[in-house]
Each structure stands twice: as structure tokens, then as C-alpha cells.
Amino acid sequence: MYTTSEEDHLKAIFKIAEKEKKAVSTNSIAAFLNTAPASVTDMIKKLSEKELILYQKYKGVTLSPIGSKIAIQLIRKHRLWEVFLAEKLGFPWESVHELAEKLEHVDSDELINKLEEFLNFPKYDPHGDPIPNVDGKFTLRTQWSIAEFLPGQTGVLIGVKEHDKNFLLYLNDMQIKLGSQIKVLHKNNYDQSLRVLIEGRFENLITKNVAQQLLVKKA
Amino acid sequence: MYTTSEEDHLKAIFKIAEKEKKAVSTNSIAAFLNTAPASVTDMIKKLSEKELILYQKYKGVTLSPIGSKIAIQLIRKHRLWEVFLAEKLGFPWESVHELAEKLEHVDSDELINKLEEFLNFPKYDPHGDPIPNVDGKFTLRTQWSIAEFLPGQTGVLIGVKEHDKNFLLYLNDMQIKLGSQIKVLHKNNYDQSLRVLIEGRFENLITKNVAQQLLVKKA
DNA sequence: AAATATTTTTAGAGTAGTCTAAAATATGTC
DNA sequence: GACATATTTTAGACTACTCTAAAAATATTT
Numbered sequence: 463m464y465t466t467s468e469e470d471h472l473k474a475i476f477k478i479a480e481k482e483k484k485a486v487s488t489n490s491i492a493a494f495l496n497t498a499p500a501s502v503t504d505m506i507k508k509l510s511e512k513e514l515i516l517y518q519k520y521k522g523v524t525l526s527p528i529g530s531k532i533a534i535q536l537i538r539k540h541r542l543w544e545v546f547l548a549e550k551l552g553f554p555w556e557s558v559h560e561l562a563e564k565l566e567h568v569d570s571d572e573l574i575n576k577l578e579e580f581l582n583f584p585k586y587d588p589h590g591d592p593i594p595n596v597d598g599k600f601t602l603r604t605q606w607s608i609a610e611f612l613p614g615q616t617g618v619l620i621g622v623k624e625h626d627k628n629f630l631l632y633l634n635d636m637q638i639k640l641g642s643q644i645k646v647l648h649k650n651n652y653d654q655s656l657r658v659l660i661e662g663r664f665e666n667l668i669t670k671n672v673a674q675q676l677l678v679k680k681a
Numbered sequence: 682m683y684t685t686s687e688e689d690h691l692k693a694i695f696k697i698a699e700k701e702k703k704a705v706s707t708n709s710i711a712a713f714l715n716t717a718p719a720s721v722t723d724m725i726k727k728l729s730e731k732e733l734i735l736y737q738k739y740k741g742v743t744l745s746p747i748g749s750k751i752a753i754q755l756i757r758k759h760r761l762w763e764v765f766l767a768e769k770l771g772f773p774w775e776s777v778h779e780l781a782e783k784l785e786h787v788d789s790d791e792l793i794n795k796l797e798e799f800l801n802f803p804k805y806d807p808h809g810d811p812i813p814n815v816d817g818k819f820t821l822r823t824q825w826s827i828a829e830f831l832p833g834q835t836g837v838l839i840g841v842k843e844h845d846k847n848f849l850l851y852l853n854d855m856q857i858k859l860g861s862q863i864k865v866l867h868k869n870n871y872d873q874s875l876r877v878l879i880e881g882r883f884e885n886l887i888t889k890n891v892a893q894q895l896l897v898k899k900a
Numbered sequence: 901a902a903a904t905a906t907t908t909t910t911a912g913a914g915t916a917g918t919c920t921a922a923a924a925t926a927t928g929t930c
Numbered sequence: 931g932a933c934a935t936a937t938t939t940t941a942g943a944c945t946a947c948t949c950t951a952a953a954a955a956t957a958t959t960t
Contacts, residue, residue, distance in 0.1 A: 551795040564787045576770040
């Protein structure tokens with residue numbers, strides 16, 4: 463239906479728009495996809511002609527309802543494949559993204575719906591990101607970053623904001639994974655770094671920035 | 682590593698060479714892949730420069746050892762995905778091929794090796810075709826076509842030569858699937874058509890041509 | 901072995917995606 | 931609000947893959 467490049471651009475626009483509320487700039491898409499801005503302009507024209515995005519020269523783009531639906535279905539495919547790779551094939555969470563990037567472009571609604579059923583309709587992927595259902599609906603939940611917790615409070619990790627491989631490997635080293643109990647022991651008043659206790663066993667110091675990436679529910 | 686088109690050409694050459702023993706002609710590849718002969722010539726040049734095939738103008742091509750290895754790994758990927766689709770996701774045997782054609786081009790040895798493990802190292806795909814192991818070795822077995830059987834003899838279906846969707850749907854209608862017991866009741870001396878009994882329950886007349894596509898072991 | 905038919909290759913062109921460099925437009929600052 | 935800076939688009943080029951039509955080579959027929 464759509465080329466891999468078209469799909470990548472739609473997904474990039476969706477993801478950038480999630481954070482910034484304004485129209486998505488050519489440069490930001492180029493940075494996201496690691497391509498030249500001129501290439502993005504070309505693709506933008508194409509997507510605009512197909513009415514998948516709304517585009518005014520020099521003013522950035524926003525997704526049309528159809529474009530948005532396509533992007534969400536891509537995210538659905540990506541995250542379901544991630545669950546498959548992690549849960550069924552045993553890939554660690556830091557390596558599922560790369561493979562899912564390729565698998566998500568395999569075009570078949572029937573395949574993805576059967577995969578979802580096989581996986582028992584998971585609501586979150588291995589990084590704790592919500593998986594849209596067949597209608598594009600995300601299952602949201604209340605969550606805090608551990609940085610918001612006070613000394614003495616305990617959280618259970620339900621997601622990570624940062625998906626960088628090295629960040630995830632760093633968490634592995636600290637025995638932090640989804641489901642881990644994290645108790646805040648002490649907060650440094652100078653730089654907001656936290657002393658935390660993982661699973662009641664491993665003590666570690668994490669920076670404010672790291673803490674902000676760790677999404678938890680109250681234990 | 683290699684483009685989808687390169688891979689498709691290598692696989693086509695391998696499959697055609699399996700049947701005919703001589704060098705593979707441009708036209709036969711074009712017919713196999715549903716492309717123009719001129720397109721095949723272009724791709725042949727490219728593959729020849731990469732030393733994946735041996736090519737002499739107007740004389741057809743043969744796979745080099747490297748080209749052969751790539752083709753076999755593709756067949757491995759294709760058939761493992763077919764097993765996954767049929768056994769884990771519940772796709773019928775007549776529809777797995779199409780999806781596997783797309784999945785086989787996802788490039789990751791680690792993925793395919795973990796998939797193989799997850800599937801418990803299957804030796805045959807949903808059509809009974811052997812799956813090469815990680816070293817490219819096929820597990821062969823003694824097999825007959827049911828057309829070779831005499832009245833009174835019984836076979837168990839272990840494979841089909843013909844993979845056409847309509848042929849497989851026709852077998853579905855007759856309750857014939859891998860593992861089915863097929864007893865030859867009578868052979869027509871004029872056209873070699875067979876009267877067969879499926880699973881001791883369903884009687885059917887099959888043409889000589891159909892019988893030749895049904896690969897069985899002795900019951 | 902010449903004429904004919906078939907197969908294969910070459911030539912030239914089109915689509916899709918990407919790039920660099922230059923031009924056009926928008927933005928921020930004094 | 932003019933000017934410097936940053937962003938975005940245009941122009942032109944390149945790679946990869948595909949096609950049709952014509953030319954070249956090979957194979958077949960008589």
C-alpha cells in the first residue's frame with residue numbers, strides 16, 4: 463500500500479507531533495530519520511498529494527486523519543512485533559526495536575491481528591509503551607517518573623521514556639527491568655540525584671536525568 | 682546486505698536449477714519472477730559482478746557457491762516463517778507462502794535462528810518441503826508419489842509437489858492434509874486416475890496429475 | 901547451410917528515493 | 931523594521947530497478 467519510506471515519514475511526523483504541539487518542521491523530520499532536509503521536502507510533497515498530511519510551504523506539516531491512522535497502525539505493528547521478539551524469541555529489550563523496524567513494514571492486517579491474538583492481546587510493549595488496539599485506541603494508565611518520588615516511597619517500573627540502547631544496557635547493569643521495585647532512599651538537594659534500592663537488594667545512585675526516564679506506578 | 686530483488690533472483694535461479702540440470706536461462710527466470718527478460722539481464726549482470734552467479738552472455742547462469750548459500754538461507758527463512766504462520770498463528774497452508782515471501786527478506790540471522798529454536802527445529806514446512814538447517818543442510822527422506830502406489834496400498838501424505846493455492850484448496854475440500862492416510866482403491870487403466878479412500882472415510886477420484894503431486898510415505 | 905524462429909541483450913526511458921549546492925523564505929535581534 | 935541567521939525549497943544529479951522496442955546472437959527447420 464505505502465512504501466517503507468512513506469511509512470517512516472508518517473511515523474516520524476506522528477512521533478515528533480506527540481511531543482511538540484505545533485506543526486512538524488522539515489528539519490525535525492530530517493533529524494529524526496537521519497536524512498537530508500531536501501529529501502524530506504520531496505517526500506512531504508508526495509504525502510501531501512496523497513492527502514496523508516496537511517502541508518503549507520515553509521510552515522511545516524500535520525497528519526491528516528488518514529495519515530494519523532496509518533502512523534498509529536505502524537506503531538501497533540512495531541510494538542506487537544517487539545512483544546513477540548522479547549517474549550517468544552527471548553530478545554533483550556535493548557535489541558527488539560531494530561528488528562521491529564523491519565518487521566513493521568510487512569504489509570498484512572491479518573498477520574498483525576493474528577499475531578496480537580497469539581500474544582494474548584498485550585497492552586504494553588517491552589519498554590512499557592502502550593500498544594494501540596485494532597481501532598487505534600491506546601490503553602493509558604497513571605504513571606509518575608521516579609524523580610517525582612520522595613525518599614521512602616517505592617515504585618514499580620512500568621516503562622522507560624528513553625529508548626536508547628546504551629541507556630537500556632545501563633539499566634540492565636543495575637538490575638533494573640520492567641516490574642522492578644525501586645525504593646527512593648535519598649534525594650540529593652544539590653543535583654536531584656537519587657539513591658535508590660532495586661528489588662530490596664541493589665543500591666545505586668542515579669542522576670536526575672536517569673530518574674526522569676524511569677516511569678513507575680506506586681508500589 | 683542484498684536487495685529484495687537480488688534475493689528474489691538468486692532464489693529463482695536456485696529453484697529453476699533444482700529441476701533442470703543445465704544453466705538457467707534468462708527467459709525462465711523472467712517467467713518465474715513475472716518480469717521482463719531485459720530486467721533479468723540487468724540483474725544478472727549485477728549478480729555476476731558480485732560473483733554470486735556465473736554468467737556467460739547468451740549461455741544462461743549458474744549459482745556460485747556464495748550465491749547458492751544465499752539462496753538456501755532464503756529458503757530456510759521462507760520455510761521457517763511458513764511454519765510459524767501455520768503452527769503458531771493458525772494460517773492455513775494455502776496462505777502461508779505469500780506472507781513468507783515478505784518476511785523472508787527481513788535481514789537478521791539471529792532472528793531466524795531464534796525463530797527456529799522457538800519452533801523446535803522443524804525439519805519440514807507446512808507443504809512438506811525440507812527446511813535447511815543453519816549450515817544449509819536439507820533433511821531428506823524416502824518418498825513416493827501416490828501415483829506409484831498399487832490398488833490396496835496405503836500412504837500417509839508427507840508433502841505436495843504443487844503449491845498452487847487452488848490446488849491446496851482443492852485438497853482441503855477432499856479432507857486431504859499432511860498426515861492424511863490415503864488408500865488406493867482402484868487404478869483406471871485408461872487414464873491412470875485413482876479412486877482413493879481418505880482417512881478411511883472419504884472416497885474420491887483423483888486424476889493422474891493430482892496423484893503425482895501427492896508425496897507419501899508407506900503407511 | 902540458408903531461412904526462419906526464438907532467445908537474449910542493448911538502448912533508451914520512466915519511477916522512486918536519495919543527495920549536494922544554491923536560491924528563496926522565514927525568524928530573531930538590535 | 932532592517933539585517934544577519936536559520937530554515938526550507940528548488941534545481942540538478944545519482945543509484946536502483948523496471949519497462950518497451952529494436953538489435954544481436956543462437957537455435958531450429960527444411
